[in-house]
Amino acid sequence: MNLHEFKRIILEYHREINENVNTAFRFLGVNYGLTMLQFRLLMEIYRQGPHTIGSLAEACGIAGANISTMCKKLEKQGFVRRMRDQTDERVVRIRLTDFGEGTIREIDRYLNDKLTRILANEAEETFEMITAGMGKISSLLLKMGSDDEGEVGETP
Structure with missing residues (x-):
């Protein structure tokens, strides 16, 4: 496979993914009024406090x-509470409300049930291949992002 073909395939898979x-997370907006990004934030707070x-x-x-x-x-939607730090008013702390925590637990349970059902017949090797491939793509993209040569518009 040549470089041009590899680049085309990667970009197409990125779009498809x-x-x-x-599509897979459309239910978040329909049922909970959340975007995927808002869900990620809530899950981070749920997992890490x-x-x-x-x-x-940063997370x-x-x-x-x-x-x-x-x-x-x-x-405003009732998922989190924002509080100013008492020792430094510039710092705002975010925590889940009871409603937010209950919602995230409900969504997490739904996702676990759905994934368990969908992935039940997949071989362990499938998961290993997927995670190894995603790790390799992430590593290559990290190298691309940290490579300071060949910036667009510059001539070597």
Whole structure:
């Protein structure tokens, strides 16, 4: 396979995977009024406990200003509570409300049931191949992102 073909295939799979993730998680918006990104934030808080805006941004790889805006919206929807730190008012802490925690547990249970049903007949080797392949893609993309040679518009 040549470089051009490899690049085309990777970009096409990226598009397909994004579309399929959106389709698979469409129920979040329909049933809970959540975007995939909001769900990721809520799951991070659910798994790791309360966060600051900064720690949540870092954990999810998203700019702090965007996290702050999303958390304000999630607070209005009743999923989280935002609190100023008593020792440093610049710091905002985010925690799940009882409603938010119950919702995430419900979604997590639904996903576990669905995945268990769908993946029940898959061989262990399938999971190993998928995770190894995704790890390799992630590693290659990390190398691309950290390579400071060949920036667009520059001539070597």
